[in-house]
Amino acid sequence: MSQIRELGYKDLPLGGKILDAGNSENYETGGWRTYVPVHDAEKCTNCLLCWIFCPDGAIFVKDGKWAGFDLKHCKGCGICAEQCPPKVKAITMVKEEK
Amino acid sequence: MAKTLGLTGNEAVAYAIMQINPDVMAAYPITPQTALVQKFADFLADGDVDTEMILVESEHSAMSATVGASAAGARAMTATAANGLALMWEIVYIAASNRLPIVMPVINRALSAPINILCDHSDTMGCRDTGWIQIYSENAQEAYENTIQAVRIAEHPDVLLPAMVTQDGFIISHGMEDVTILEKEQVQKFVGEYKPHYPLLDPEHPVSYGPIDFHDFYFEHKKPQVDAMENAKQVILDVGREFSKLSGREYGFFDAYRMEDAEIVAIMMSSTAGTTRPVVDELRRQGIKAGLLKLRVFRPFPAEEIVAALQGKKAVAILDRAISFGAQGGALFSEVCSALYNAGQRIPVINFLYGLGGRPAEIENIQEVYQKLQRIVQTGKVDNLINYLNLRE
Amino acid sequence: MAEITEIRWHGRGGQGAVTAAKILAQAAMEKGFHIQAFPEYGAERRGAPVKSFTRISKDPITIHSPIHNPSAVAVLDATLLDAVDVTEGLPEDGILVVNTVDNPADVRKKLNLKGRKVFTVDATQISIDCLGKPIPNTPMIGAVMRAAGTLPLEEVISGFKHKFSAKFQKEVIEGNIKAIKRAYEEVKTE
Ligand code: SF4
Numbered sequence: 186m187s188q189i190r191e192l193g194y195k196d197l198p199l200g201g202k203i204l205d206a207g208n209s210e211n212y213e214t215g216g217w218r219t220y221v222p223v224h225d226a227e228k229c230t231n232c233l234l235c236w237i238f239c240p241d242g243a244i245f246v247k248d249g250k251w252a253g254f255d256l257k258h259c260k261g262c263g264i265c266a267e268q269c270p271p272k273v274k275a276i277t278m279v280k281e282e283k
Numbered sequence: 284m285a286k287t288l289g290l291t292g293n294e295a296v297a298y299a300i301m302q303i304n305p306d307v308m309a310a311y312p313i314t315p316q317t318a319l320v321q322k323f324a325d326f327l328a329d330g331d332v333d334t335e336m337i338l339v340e341s342e343h344s345a346m347s348a349t350v351g352a353s354a355a356g357a358r359a360m361t362a363t364a365a366n367g368l369a370l371m372w373e374i375v376y377i378a379a380s381n382r383l384p385i386v387m388p389v390i391n392r393a394l395s396a397p398i399n400i401l402c403d404h405s406d407t408m409g410c411r412d413t414g415w416i417q418i419y420s421e422n423a424q425e426a427y428e429n430t431i432q433a434v435r436i437a438e439h440p441d442v443l444l445p446a447m448v449t450q451d452g453f454i455i456s457h458g459m460e461d462v463t464i465l466e467k468e469q470v471q472k473f474v475g476e477y478k479p480h481y482p483l484l485d486p487e488h489p490v491s492y493g494p495i496d497f498h499d500f501y502f503e504h505k506k507p508q509v510d511a512m513e514n515a516k517q518v519i520l521d522v523g524r525e526f527s528k529l530s531g532r533e534y535g536f537f538d539a540y541r542m543e544d545a546e547i548v549a550i551m552m553s554s555t556a557g558t559t560r561p562v563v564d565e566l567r568r569q570g571i572k573a574g575l576l577k578l579r580v581f582r583p584f585p586a587e588e589i590v591a592a593l594q595g596k597k598a599v600a601i602l603d604r605a606i607s608f609g610a611q612g613g614a615l616f617s618e619v620c621s622a623l624y625n626a627g628q629r630i631p632v633i634n635f636l637y638g639l640g641g642r643p644a645e646i647e648n649i650q651e652v653y654q655k656l657q658r659i660v661q662t663g664k665v666d667n668l669i670n671y672l673n674l675r676e
Numbered sequence: 677m678a679e680i681t682e683i684r685w686h687g688r689g690g691q692g693a694v695t696a697a698k699i700l701a702q703a704a705m706e707k708g709f710h711i712q713a714f715p716e717y718g719a720e721r722r723g724a725p726v727k728s729f730t731r732i733s734k735d736p737i738t739i740h741s742p743i744h745n746p747s748a749v750a751v752l753d754a755t756l757l758d759a760v761d762v763t764e765g766l767p768e769d770g771i772l773v774v775n776t777v778d779n780p781a782d783v784r785k786k787l788n789l790k791g792r793k794v795f796t797v798d799a800t801q802i803s804i805d806c807l808g809k810p811i812p813n814t815p816m817i818g819a820v821m822r823a824a825g826t827l828p829l830e831e832v833i834s835g836f837k838h839k840f841s842a843k844f845q846k847e848v849i850e851g852n853i854k855a856i857k858r859a860y861e862e863v864k865t866e
Pocket residue numbers: 224228229230231232233234235236251268269270273274275276
């Protein structure tokens with residue numbers, strides 16, 4: 186990622202095509218956070234609504250169960266906390282100390 | 284063997300596309316292009332091509348479908364005119380910027396308003412800066428042959444730019460002429476098999492088209508488009524030379540007609556050049572050294588070559604069949620002037636705007652152009668830089 | 677300038693004036709001539725007066741401006757004689773061929789015409805007889821060819837066949853050829 190930023194016009198792929206598809210993973214959006222989601226495994230029912238709605242695919246799922254946040258990419262938008270059913274409320278957004 | 288058929292310009296280009304046999308053709312009808320796609324649909328119905336034809340609900344969709352197909356890896360074509368091209372505009376630009384070698388015949392027609400379906404060059408001149416190669420045809424024969432050559436030019440690895448091939452609406456598109464058609468095998472062999480550049484439908488090598496591209500990259504993606512246009516010059520000449528072995532006709536950036544010792548020269552594009560030839564012949568019979576420079580390739584603009592062809596001429600008239608409102612004359616005029624200026628050539632030039640909305644370019648009008656040039660040579664003065672030919676006062 | 681034969685066709689939208697211009701051009705092309713055939717460009721309506729043109733030349737035709745001084749004029753519909761100036765630009769030695777039941781002398785009188793050569797033929801009746809429909813354009817080609825003497829009848833017929841054999845059934849082609857032949861024979865002169 187950092188090397189491509191240095192490239193001049195002669196070395197870039199034609200038409201701005203991205204030839205190494207899936208390289209958005211290299212772009213770490215985790216640094217944008219003010220609030221960080223915190224998960225309470227006791228309350229969680231593994232409905233996976235948070236996983237469906239996370240706009241950055243920053244929630245890991247393993248064997249059909251909630252398995253953690255990808256904090257390299259979580260932008261702290263709070264959508265997961267919003268989507269977690271009101272009667273469950275297993276995610277809270279907490280001010281992140283840097 | 285080649286055979287001669289009586290074809291309209293539209294039919295001639297439909298023949299070319301049939302013989303090219305593109306993978307995808309997406310189109311929406313608009314006068315005077317309609318008959319072209321209709322004829323191609325006949326070929327499709329007769330089983331002469333195995334093209335996937337996509338009927339769309341607008342020109343914006345036609346170009347979008349063509350862009351999608353081309354990005355997917357298909358040899359894709361469409362055709363349009365006037366307001367159709369205007370509606371496409373957003374995607375026309377995207378096609379070039381994505382470096383998709385689409386070939387699109389455009390049947391030159393005036394833009395509204397008032398509503399007019401007849402010929403002028405406002406449509407293609409309006410998108411001269413979109414990054415498309417632009418090739419203008421004098422007659423049905425050239426429209427046919429330019430379409431075939433455009434495939435090779437656009438798809439060349441040093442180029443990878445879309446190309447429009449124009450012909451004058453109605454004058455050429457609806458006029459039947461004797462056109463010599465190559466064998467389908469010859470055309471197939473000439474255009475060759477299409478090898479797409481990073482197609483989307485290559486699961487082994489997944490790629491993304493059209494990502495977000497801000498101040499940090501966008502500029503770097505534009506410069507290669509400039510370079511590709513520059514590269515296109517050599518490719519256009521090479522392809523023209525190779526094609527002339529098939530057709531016997533010469534294809535360069537322009538046709539220099541009786542230019543060698545000419546003193547007064549008119550520069551123009553498309554069908555009016557044909558009307559100008561007999562005028563030049565007549566002037567020559569009278570001992571007047573008249574010449575014609577018929578420009579075929581407007582983009583990339585062959586500035587150096589035009590300057591070289593105009594070397595030592597005494598007066599030059601540039602005819603534009605489109606107005607650039609608020610500009611210093613027509614687009615062709617501006618381009619020729621800046622080429623001459625930068626080469627340090629101070630030849631007297633005048634501009635004629637003509638033929639708007641199908642206003643005919645008559646023999647007398649062309650004679651008037653050369654008379655004006657003669658006067659400039661005699662007096663050494665250009666009274667009127669921008670002139671309007673055959674306009675009622 | 678090269679010798680060019682220029683023919684103007686007058687008809688009403690739907691009568692096939694453009695097709696006539698094209699068939700004649702096709703025939704000339706097969707005889708080795710260079711050709712052009714084109715309509716007068718504009719909005720087309722059924723029944724409205726329309727014009728079309730044919731150019732024929734031994735040398736390649738580069739000119740793309742309209743025809744103002746045709747060597748021959750063909751009128752597919754006699755009612756046009758009242759509606760438009762069919763002799764406009766027709767030179768002294770020009771030819772006028774009209775589809776009408778009248779004689780050439782009647783047409784000359786009606787138009788108050790001096791000079792030119794006038795021919796008439798009842799192309800509408802011929803087309804009704806041969807094709808079952810009043811489509812006078814094909815017989816008019818036969819009449820024009822006879823009047824202008826540019827091409828022999830066989831060439832016109834083979835041109836017609838080549839232009840339309842893929843498009844029409846055999847009976848239609850035969851009917852049209854019969855119509856062309858009849859008009860070629862029946863055209864009246866002064
Ligand atoms: S939405 Fe709440 S309950 Fe459902 S999986 Fe996510 S954290 Fe657990």
